[in-house]
Amino acid sequence: MVPVSTPPFAHLLRHLRTTAGLTQERLAERSGLSPQAIGALEGGRRQYPRPTTVAQLADALSLSPEDRHRLTTAAHRPKAGDPASAVPRQLPPPITDFTGRTTELDTLVALLRAPHAAAPGIVISAIGGMAGIGKTTLAVQAAHRVADVFPDGQLYLNLRGGGRDPVRPVDALAALLLGLGVPPSGDPQDERIAAARFRTAMAGRRMLVVLDDAAGIEQVTPLLPGTPSSAVVITSRRRLTALPGVRHVDLDLLTEHEALQLLGEVVGPEWVEAAPNDARRIVQRCGHLPLAIRIAGGQVRGSSDGAGTLGGLAERLTGDADRLGLLDGPQASVRASIAVSIGALIAADQPLDLAAAQAFPWLSLLDGNHFSLRVASAVLELPLQRTEEVLERLVDIQLLETPALHRYRMHDLVRAVGREQAKVSLTPTDLAGAQHRELAQYAAMLWRLEKLRGEKLRSYAIASGAEEVTDLGEAAAWLESELANMVRLVRAAAATWPGERHLVASIALGLRRFSSLRMRFAEPRDALQAVVERLTDEDPDELTMHLLVALGQMNAAMAQYEQAAALHRRALPLVEARGDVLAMTNFLIDLSYFLGRASEPAAAIEYAERALALAPEAGSPRAVPLAHLVVGTSAGGLGDIDRQRSAFERATQLIATTPGPARAMYLSQIGWSLAESGQFDTAVEVLTDGLEAAQGNETGVVGIDLYLYLGRVWLALDHHADAIEAFTIAGKLAAECPAEGREPMAHHELGRAHAALGNHDQARDEWQRAATLYDRIAAPAADEVRALLAGLDGGDQGGGASSAVQR
Numbered sequence: 001m002v003p004v005s006t007p008p009f010a011h012l013l014r015h016l017r018t019t020a021g022l023t024q025e026r027l028a029e030r031s032g033l034s035p036q037a038i039g040a041l042e043g044g045r046r047q048y049p050r051p052t053t054v055a056q057l058a059d060a061l062s063l064s065p066e067d068r069h070r071l072t073t074a075a076h077r078p079k080a081g082d083p084a085s086a087v088p089r090q091l092p093p094p095i096t097d098f099t100g101r102t103t104e105l106d107t108l109v110a111l112l113r114a115p116h117a118a119a120p121g122i123v124i125s126a127i128g129g130m131a132g133i134g135k136t137t138l139a140v141q142a143a144h145r146v147a148d149v150f151p152d153g154q155l156y157l158n159l160r161g162g163g164r165d166p167v168r169p170v171d172a173l174a175a176l177l178l179g180l181g182v183p184p185s186g187d188p189q190d191e192r193i194a195a196a197r198f199r200t201a202m203a204g205r206r207m208l209v210v211l212d213d214a215a216g217i218e219q220v221t222p223l224l225p226g227t228p229s230s231a232v233v234i235t236s237r238r239r240l241t242a243l244p245g246v247r248h249v250d251l252d253l254l255t256e257h258e259a260l261q262l263l264g265e266v267v268g269p270e271w272v273e274a275a276p277n278d279a280r281r282i283v284q285r286c287g288h289l290p291l292a293i294r295i296a297g298g299q300v301r302g303s304s305d306g307a308g309t310l311g312g313l314a315e316r317l318t319g320d321a322d323r324l325g326l327l328d329g330p331q332a333s334v335r336a337s338i339a340v341s342i343g344a345l346i347a348a349d350q351p352l353d354l355a356a357a358q359a360f361p362w363l364s365l366l367d368g369n370h371f372s373l374r375v376a377s378a379v380l381e382l383p384l385q386r387t388e389e390v391l392e393r394l395v396d397i398q399l400l401e402t403p404a405l406h407r408y409r410m411h412d413l414v415r416a417v418g419r420e421q422a423k424v425s426l427t428p429t430d431l432a433g434a435q436h437r438e439l440a441q442y443a444a445m446l447w448r449l450e451k452l453r454g455e456k457l458r459s460y461a462i463a464s465g466a467e468e469v470t471d472l473g474e475a476a477a478w479l480e481s482e483l484a485n486m487v488r489l490v491r492a493a494a495a496t497w498p499g500e501r502h503l504v505a506s507i508a509l510g511l512r513r514f515s516s517l518r519m520r521f522a523e524p525r526d527a528l529q530a531v532v533e534r535l536t537d538e539d540p541d542e543l544t545m546h547l548l549v550a551l552g553q554m555n556a557a558m559a560q561y562e563q564a565a566a567l568h569r570r571a572l573p574l575v576e577a578r579g580d581v582l583a584m585t586n587f588l589i590d591l592s593y594f595l596g597r598a599s600e601p602a603a604a605i606e607y608a609e610r611a612l613a614l615a616p617e618a619g620s621p622r623a624v625p626l627a628h629l630v631v632g633t634s635a636g637g638l639g640d641i642d643r644q645r646s647a648f649e650r651a652t653q654l655i656a657t658t659p660g661p662a663r664a665m666y667l668s669q670i671g672w673s674l675a676e677s678g679q680f681d682t683a684v685e686v687l688t689d690g691l692e693a694a695q696g697n698e699t700g701v702v703g704i705d706l707y708l709y710l711g712r713v714w715l716a717l718d719h720h721a722d723a724i725e726a727f728t729i730a731g732k733l734a735a736e737c738p739a740e741g742r743e744p745m746a747h748h749e750l751g752r753a754h755a756a757l758g759n760h761d762q763a764r765d766e767w768q769r770a771a772t773l774y775d776r777i778a779a780p781a782a783d784e785v786r787a788l789l790a791g792l793d794g795g796d797q798g799g800g801a802s803s804a805v806q807r
Helices: 009-020 024-031 035-042 051-061 065-074 102-113 135-145 169-179 191-202 217-223 256-267 269-274 276-285 290-300 310-318 334-348 351-363 373-380 384-396 412-425 428-452 472-481 483-494 501-518 522-532 541-557 561-578 581-597 601-617 623-638 641-654 660-676 680-693 701-716 720-736 743-756 760-776 781-792 801-806
Strands: 123-128 154-158 208-214 231-236 246-250 401-404 407-409
Touching: 009 024, 009 035, 009 051, 009 065, 009 135, 024 035, 024 051, 051 065, 102 123, 102 135, 102 231, 102 246, 123 135, 135 154, 135 208, 135 231, 154 169, 169 191, 169 217, 191 217, 208 217, 256 269, 256 276, 256 290, 269 276, 269 310, 276 290, 276 310, 290 310, 290 334, 334 351, 334 412, 351 373, 351 384, 351 412, 373 384, 373 407, 373 428, 384 401, 428 472, 428 483, 428 501, 472 483, 472 501, 483 501, 483 522, 501 522, 501 541, 522 541, 541 561, 541 581, 561 581, 581 601, 581 623, 601 623, 623 641, 623 660, 641 660, 660 680, 660 701, 680 701, 701 720, 701 743, 720 743, 743 760, 743 781, 760 781
Parallel strands: 123 231, 123 246, 154 208, 208 231
Antiparallel strands: 401 407
């Protein structure tokens, strides 16, 4: 009978200790051994301890009879001629600081320990992931953990599939046969004969075969046993999806907790505990990649000087130094590990592989959390279908990820390697061209959306480049997913102003137009701000005017009225110089409104009067009643109630025949202005009239605003039940129109009404919901809501007449 094999003593001891929840120091204390002795045993420096030492350890660990036997057997030194000495034990030693991957390791171990419960045939588990992710480490760790299940031995072979010179299947078979003690026979270059001999030699044996770094299915298929008594673990940078019966274990990046734990295992947990912020910076700059963390940690392990501390390493990794150079170790290199995949593409000498290798440095130029197929197609100057084939080839070898359809992501360290290649292979003209094509694609999509909406394109629009896009919803969804990338790109390109001025301004202004469709104001505001900061007297007046006005409107949309008014004042002479009466009238109406909201009623009424003087010549039926509206609003802010009522009466007369929804909009603004000047009863009447005018159209933004305003007036009058009813209706209507951004306002106000009644639990629920919704659109009001939540326990109810009308 062949004796049952057990894992190496070092690995088994560490596994039993960690399972018992003991540190090396605690085990040393309980067993009567020194911590140095425990470290030597777990590190493999002492492989065959004395029986008395094993007994002390078994007692200290309170082992079961079975585990005691396994530990004793693992400590046994094989003798010459012992049958066990002929059993192949080819596994590399397991690392002593293995950390994380608990779920993946448990899954793999369970599969290998009960292979026939998972499948009737041979069990094949394929571990996939990018370079440096820990595929080999996990495979070896699991193989040692289950070595006792495979008494006939364990074979290990590095197939070098990620490099330029992968092992040929026939050479791999020769190595495996040699490991089995099978002498050469017949034609050593005949793959089919060699594969048959290997399957014959494996038949009836219970063995574990680890095939590391496989190039693909063609390489590993001849290396698989033919009977179900054995199991195979394969690691590969490629996903072996077409391999029959394979169980996939895909490794992702470490979580922050796992990454910090690994760093602690390498440098010592006390270092991480003493400098947690530096430790976080290190693992972040290592991209949570195990290989990078091990190499980085190795640079400070055992060091006591300032340059060798975690803080020193964090500074070097965070600064402009050669990060990849810092992540080159004596036995491993992040740069080399990633670059070998590109080398394999080139060595394959296939058209698609060569195209993927050529695309890699270009794609590394794309910043951000992800990039789209459409943008990659523009940068690479390839058709969409060919671009997708190239990108998917890079996904196959783990140089790219694809988190969603037609979206791709490149790991930070992979990007760093690509940019090193770009510095060598791409000229400054190439780099400028790539940025231009990326900018042009975003501009084209923004203005294509406007055309699909039936809008007239402005002079700064890009009228071509996305003609094949015909679905409005598809275009809007694509642009929303690309908001962060567009803002990033505009900021970067604005730094080179006036280079690419037209494209950068076109994107920023297109984002302002897009904001009205999706109620996303923060990102367009940031893009416009980056451009406006770069404006000089040399820029065309018309472009400057459009940018200033657009940025002012974005600030107003985010209730930042002082900034909005300042920008409009700056744009005023440029608007005046155009001589467009309608544009000037609308501009003055906006400026008056912004100043009123910014608590400058005197200035507000001045511009309102100017708008009223111009309005009759503007050629728009809306201009005159709107001008009267802002005059009345400004007068109310000054406390001139007579002037306010006169202006509102005139506006009301002019809109008497206006269709219901439009009339309702005017009445909503009039009603709210009356409420702000303390005329609550009249405000209720006007807002109620507005609801009647909006009848049948309440689901639009005007209907929502009418209920919000009415609720605020009821709240100011302490009619809490009426306020709750109005806000509840507003919330339901707003939920049906999420793009209008009114839903968080309804929950905000419902919280106030409940707080005023002392219903703090309901108030808390409403304000928490409001904060979440405000955060989604980056609204500053989120901070106000959080302040209200914080004040609940302090007795601040956040309600009352004054707070209601201040909204």
